[in-house]
Amino acid sequence: MLVAVLKGAVNTLVALSQAMTIDAQIDFMSLSSYGSGSSSSGRITVRQDLSTDVKGRNVLIVEDIIDSGYTLDWTVRELKRRGAASVEVFALLEKPARRKVEVPVKYKGFEVPDEFVVGFGLDYDERFRNLDSIAVLKPEVYEGSLV
Ligand SMILES: O=P(O)(O)OC[C@H]1O[C@H](OP(=O)(O)OP(=O)(O)O)[C@H](O)[C@@H]1O
Numbered sequence: 001m002l003v004a005v006l007k008g009a010v011n012t013l014v015a016l017s018q019a020m021t022i023d024a025q026i027d028f029m030s031l032s033s034y035g036s037g038s039s040s041s042g043r044i045t046v047r048q049d050l051s052t053d054v055k056g057r058n059v060l061i062v063e064d065i066i067d068s069g070y071t072l073d074w075t076v077r078e079l080k081r082r083g084a085a086s087v088e089v090f091a092l093l094e095k096p097a098r099r100k101v102e103v104p105v106k107y108k109g110f111e112v113p114d115e116f117v118v119g120f121g122l123d124y125d126e127r128f129r130n131l132d133s134i135a136v137l138k139p140e141v142y143e144g145s146l147v
């Protein structure tokens, strides 16, 4: 089954699941650690939990971006703790320069530089998620002068 980490992974989940040729169940977990900043607080908040018991299930976590790795590390541990038979990861984007925790990623999309990116589900302070492509946010925006 696919487990998308909302909100950011919503577009990635749609694109990935529609490209798959096998039947896959879908569920969602809404996690947050960024709030209105551009770096992780390191504290994961569960805004909304899965509706499925993952015990005994083969899970593919679908993430939009791995930055510090804190969100993914927490998610992998949590799904294993709940008894998933296997837990693997698909990540559309990775930002290696910012990594604090290493988590194995089976299916990788693209590496991005150490810049804050938005669009295709990714936000800055809940903005820009509905851009149809991924863009680098000008630092002036998150450094304050345009907010
Ligand atoms: O590797 P990390 O440093 O943990 O960052 C990655 C996570 O941060 C973002 O989520 P966020 O907490 O902003 O919530 P959102 O998906 O609702 O935007 C993104 O969607 C990832 O889930």
Ligand code: HPA
Binding pocket: 008, 034, 065, 066, 067, 068, 115, 116, 117, 118, 122, 123, 124
């Ligand atoms: O670069 C990013 N953009 C949006 N959300 C994020 N969450 C972690 N890194 C990012």
